[in-house]
Amino acid sequence: MFGLKPDLSLEVFERYFTMGDYAGGEARWCPGCGDHAVLTAAQKVLRDEQQRPEMSVCVSGIGCSSRMPHYLGTYGFHGLHGRALPVACGIKSRRPELDVWVATGDGDCFSIGTAHWIHALRYKYGYDPDGLR
Numbered sequence: 001m002f003g004l005k006p007d008l009s010l011e012v013f014e015r016y017f018t019m020g021d022y023a024g025g026e027a028r029w030c031p032g033c034g035d036h037a038v039l040t041a042a043q044k045v046l047r048d049e050q051q052r053p054e055m056s057v058c059v060s061g062i063g064c065s066s067r068m069p070h071y072l073g074t075y076g077f078h079g080l081h082g083r084a085l086p087v088a089c090g091i092k093s094r095r096p097e098l099d100v101w102v103a104t105g106d107g108d109c110f111s112i113g114t115a116h117w118i119h120a121l122r123y124k125y126g127y128d129p130d131g132l133r
């Protein structure tokens with residue numbers, strides 16, 4: 001939780017980021033859409049971690065949830081359908097110090113993007129289903 005270190009001393013930040021620091025444009029999802037809650041949760045995590053907004057990148061593909069980079073006050077990349085994960089992997093491989101987020105929906109991730117999703121897991125965890133490594 002914010003500011004409290006494991007030894008129970010309080011960390012004093014030079015600058016404290018608020019939820020407003022992670023706000024982007026006005027979210028235009030349908031009222032009651034679950035994406036509003038996901039956006040708020042992401043902003044709360046960033047605030048709780050006191051992550052500098054310029055040290056995070058939100059990457060998306062196509063679909064309602066993929067409008068997330070427009071609404072999150074970080075760097076963002078609104079990419080192609082099903083291709084959010086390759087872009088995110090590329091960013092992380094070149095700039096490992098950045099916190100890379102991916103917003104993707106069912107069609108984007110589990111339909112056209114299925115192969116990229118599997119390969120992203122393989123790159124991350126070294127999964128080799130054929131044992132060919």
Ligand code: SF4
Nearest residue numbers: 029030033034035064
């Ligand atoms: S996913 Fe899209 S269509 Fe469905 S409620 Fe959210 S904004 Fe509306």
